[in-house]
Amino acid sequence: MFTQNLDFKTTDLDTFPFPFRSDNYRYSNDLRKLEDVNLVTITPEYEMQVRAKRRLLDEQPEVRYQSFPHTMEMQWEFLEMVFEMAIQKYPQHFELHKDGDEWTFKNNILDEQQTFTFGDASTLPYEPYDFAGRHFHQDFVLMVHRDDNYYLEVGQVSYAALFSAHWNTGMSFNEIHGPVPFVSRNGDDLVDRIRRFLLGINPGEPWTRINWNLMADRWDVNYETMDVWEPQRKLVTAENAGKLVRLRVEEQKFYRMPRSNAILFVLNTQFLPLEDLKLRQEWFDLTYSVLQDIPEPMAEYKGIAPFLPQSVEFLRREDEKLKAQGGA
Amino acid sequence: MYNSPVLFDASPALTTQLVPNAYFKKAAIITDQAQHSAVSALIEKLYDTPHDVHVFKDAEQARAFIVAQKMGTHFYVVANWDEATTIFTTAVEEGVSEAEIQVQLRDDVKKYIYCMKCFTSSEILKEAVNVQCACGAHLEVGPFYSKVRQGYISYPFIPEA
Numbered sequence: 014m015f016t017q018n019l020d021f022k023t024t025d026l027d028t029f030p031f032p033f034r035s036d037n038y039r040y041s042n043d044l045r046k047l048e049d050v051n052l053v054t055i056t057p058e059y060e061m062q063v064r065a066k067r068r069l070l071d072e073q074p075e076v077r078y079q080s081f082p083h084t085m086e087m088q089w090e091f092l093e094m095v096f097e098m099a100i101q102k103y104p105q106h107f108e109l110h111k112d113g114d115e116w117t118f119k120n121n122i123l124d125e126q127q128t129f130t131f132g133d134a135s136t137l138p139y140e141p142y143d144f145a146g147r148h149f150h151q152d153f154v155l156m157v158h159r160d161d162n163y164y165l166e167v168g169q170v171s172y173a174a175l176f177s178a179h180w181n182t183g184m185s186f187n188e189i190h191g192p193v194p195f196v197s198r199n200g201d202d203l204v205d206r207i208r209r210f211l212l213g214i215n216p217g218e219p220w221t222r223i224n225w226n227l228m229a230d231r232w233d234v235n236y237e238t239m240d241v242w243e244p245q246r247k248l249v250t251a252e253n254a255g256k257l258v259r260l261r262v263e264e265q266k267f268y269r270m271p272r273s274n275a276i277l278f279v280l281n282t283q284f285l286p287l288e289d290l291k292l293r294q295e296w297f298d299l300t301y302s303v304l305q306d307i308p309e310p311m312a313e314y315k316g317i318a319p320f321l322p323q324s325v326e327f328l329r330r331e332d333e334k335l336k337a338q339g340g341a
Numbered sequence: 342m343y344n345s346p347v348l349f350d351a352s353p354a355l356t357t358q359l360v361p362n363a364y365f366k367k368a369a370i371i372t373d374q375a376q377h378s379a380v381s382a383l384i385e386k387l388y389d390t391p392h393d394v395h396v397f398k399d400a401e402q403a404r405a406f407i408v409a410q411k412m413g414t415h416f417y418v419v420a421n422w423d424e425a426t427t428i429f430t431t432a433v434e435e436g437v438s439e440a441e442i443q444v445q446l447r448d449d450v451k452k453y454i455y456c457m458k459c460f461t462s463s464e465i466l467k468e469a470v471n472v473q474c475a476c477g478a479h480l481e482v483g484p485f486y487s488k489v490r491q492g493y494i495s496y497p498f499i500p501e502a
Contacts, residue, residue: 159344177457179457180457180494183343183487188485237458238497239457
C-alpha cells in the first residue's frame with residue numbers, strides 16, 4: 014500500500030538551496046554553471062531520505078521507475094559515473110573495488126555491499142540505473158538527445174511535483190513541459206529557449222538551476238495519486254499552514270553524459286516548513302513577498318492555488334507578530 | 342520506435358478533405374472502399390499526377406504496396422478508423438513520415454484515455470469530460486496525449502457524494 018509520511022525537513026539550513034533572490038518571482042532561464050560538479054551530497058537526512066525513496070520505489074515500482082530496454086548501455090554509464098563520484102567525494106562512506114569487470118560497491122552508511130559484473134544486469138537485484146540511484150537521495154531522469162530534442166528514456170522519480178515517470182516516459186522535453194505556462198518577463202517561450210540551451214551543454218561542464226513549489230503535507234504529488242492529495246490540499250488553514258505547508262525546493266543539475274550524449278537531470282529536493290522560515294529573517298521576508306505576488310496561472314500550474322491564500326495569511330500573521338516583537 | 346507518430350484524434354495527418362500535394366511526384370491511394378467518393382474526387386484533382394490505388398485487405402498486403410512506392414510519393418488514406426490506424430502504423434513502420442500521409446476517415450474518429458490507476462487505455466466519447474474506468478476509478482479527461490501510453494492523460498478524482 015502506498016504511504017506518504019512527511020516526517021522529513023532540512024535541518025542544516027546552510028545546505029538548503031533557498032530559491033528567491035528578489036521579492037517577486039517569474040519564470041526565467043536562470044541556469045548557471047555548476048561549481049561543484051560532483052552530484053553526490055550527504056546531508057544529515059541522507060539515510061532517512063534514501064530509505065524513504067526506496068520504500069516508495071518498492072511500493073509503486075511502475076509509477077516511480079521507467080526505462081526502455083535499449084537504454085542498458087546508458088544505464089551502466091550512469092552507474093559508473095555516480096559510483097566514481099561517490100568514492101571520490103566521500104571515501105569514508107563509499108568504496109568501489111574493481112577486478113576487471115567484477116566490481117564490488119560498498120555503502121558504509123547503510124552497511125551494504127554488492128558484487129556484480131559490470132555490463133551484466135543479471136548480476137544486480139535491479140536494473141543498473143535503478144540500483145545505483147537507490148544509493149542516493151536525488152531523483153534521476155535521463156533524457157536522450159535525438160532530433161534536436163531530448164526524450165525521457167529512463168526515470169527514477171520519488172519526489173514528484175505534478176510529474177510521473179510512468180506517464181512522462183518517452184516524451185520529448187517540449188511534451189513534458191506542455192502543461193507549463195512558461196512565459197518569461199519578456200514573453201518568450203522559455204521551454205524552447207531552455208531546450209536550445211541544453212543542446213549546448215558539454216560533457217564535464219554541468220549546469221544548475223533552482224525550482225520551487227509549496228507542498229501541503231506531502232512528500233510528493235503525482236498524477237496517479239491525485240484523488241488522494243487533491244482533497245488534502247483543502248485541509249490547510251492559516252492556523253496549520255506553518256506546519257503542514259512546506260517550501261519545496263528542487264535543485265536541478267544537468268550533466269551531458271560523455272558516451273551516450275544524453276542529458277542527466279539530477280533533482281535534489283529539500284523541504285522547509287513555513288514556520289521554519291523564521292530561522293532566517295531574510296528568507297521569511299522574501300518568501301512572504303513572493304507568495305503574495307504569484308500570478309494565478311502560475312499558482313494553478315504549480316498546484317498551490319487551493320492553499321496559497323492560507324499560506325500567505327499564516328505568513329502575514331507571523332509577520333505581524335515579528336513586527337510587534339521588534340517594536341516592543 | 343516509441344516516439345514514432347501514431348494516429349489519434351488530433352493527428353496532423355487527419356483531414357476532412359484530401360488535397361493533392363504538389364511537392365510530390367506520385368500519389369499512392371490506400372482505401373478500404375475503392376468506390377468511395379473521396380477517392381474519385383481526389384483522383385480527379387490529381388490531373389496528370391501518376392497514381393496507384395490499393396484496396397486494403399490486410400496489413401501485409403498494404404505493407405507490400407507501401408514498400409513498393411518510390412521516394413517522392415505522397416500517401417492518401419480513405420478508410421474506417423480501425424483500418425486507417427493499421428495503414429498509418431504500417432506506413433510509419435516502413436519509414437513514411439507524418440508529413441507524407443493524409444487520412445480521411447469514412448467513420449468517426451476514436452478517442453482514448455489512459456487510466457492513471459490501472460494503466461490501461463480505453464475508448465471514450467470525444468466530448469467526454471469525466472469518465473469511469475472499468476477498474477472503477479473516476480477520471481477527468483486531460484488535454485495531453487502520450488504516444489507511448491496511446492491515450493490522453495486522466496486525472497483521478499473522488500466524486501462528491
